[in-house]
Every structure is written in C-alpha cells, then in structure tokens.
Amino acid sequence: MNVHYRERLLALEREIAGRTERESALGRSQTATRDSGGDSMAEQNASEAFSEAEADSATLQQVRDALKRIQDGTYGRCLVDGGPIEPKRLDAVPWAQYCLKHQASEEAGLKTPTL
Numbered sequence: 001m002n003v004h005y006r007e008r009l010l011a012l013e014r015e016i017a018g019r020t021e022r023e024s025a026l027g028r029s030q031t032a033t034r035d036s037g038g039d040s041m042a043e044q045n046a047s048e049a050f051s052e053a054e055a056d057s058a059t060l061q062q063v064r065d066a067l068k069r070i071q072d073g074t075y076g077r078c079l080v081d082g083g084p085i086e087p088k089r090l091d092a093v094p095w096a097q098y099c100l101k102h103q104a105s106e107e108a109g110l111k112t113p114t115l
Contacts, residue, residue, distance in 0.1 A: 023053035
C-alpha cells in the first residue's frame with residue numbers, strides 16, 4: 001500500500017517543487033521588469049505569483065512530511081491518536097496527517113490532544 005502512495009507523493013513533490021520555482025521566478029521577473037505605466041498591475045501579478053508559490057510551498061512541505069512518515073512507518077496513521085486514516089482520504093489527499101474526525105476538529109479550530 002505505501003509503495004503506491006510513495007510513488008504518488010514523489011510525483012507530487014516533483015510537480016509542486018517545479019511549479020513553486022516557476023511561480024517564484026515569475027513573481028521576481030514581474031517585480032524586476034515592471035514599467036512606470038503598469039506598476040500596479042505588475043505588483044498585483046507579482047503578488048499573486050508569490051502567493052501561489054507560498055501556498056505551493058506549504059503543500060510541498062506537507063508532501064515531504066508524508067514521505068518522512070512513510071520512511072518512519074507511521075504513514076496512514078492519524079497524528080492525534082495513531083488510528084488509521086481512511087483510505088479514501090489518503091486517495092484524495094495523500095499527505096493527510098489526520099483522520100476525518102480529527103481533521104474536522106482541526107479545521108473548526110478545536111484543540112486536539114497529540115500523542
């Protein structure tokens with residue numbers, strides 16, 4: 001099972017790392033090449049590119065953390081209680097850290113005890 005997820009995560013890592021680099025480069029180039037007539041548009045485009053790169057960077061870290069959990073033998077286990085993460089959830093979000101119950105608590109802002 002983990003071999004399948006490992007391959008998916010490695011492919012995602014390559015894809016997201018490449019996209020993050022392209023978005024960062026785009027933001028840098030838009031910041032560097034803006035002209036006086038298009039300053040606000042260039043700044044907005046650069047800001048959007050940097051925001052996308054930042055979001056991708058956060059997802060990339062989650063993907064890398066999931067790869068470490070595969071190495072550690074804890075992949076597919078909820079970080080809160082060590083219970084299994086639902087297979088459908090892992091299929092949808094292979095970097096998931098929590099089972100559905102604890103993910104819902106996390107999103108609601110409820111403090112969940114950790115092991």
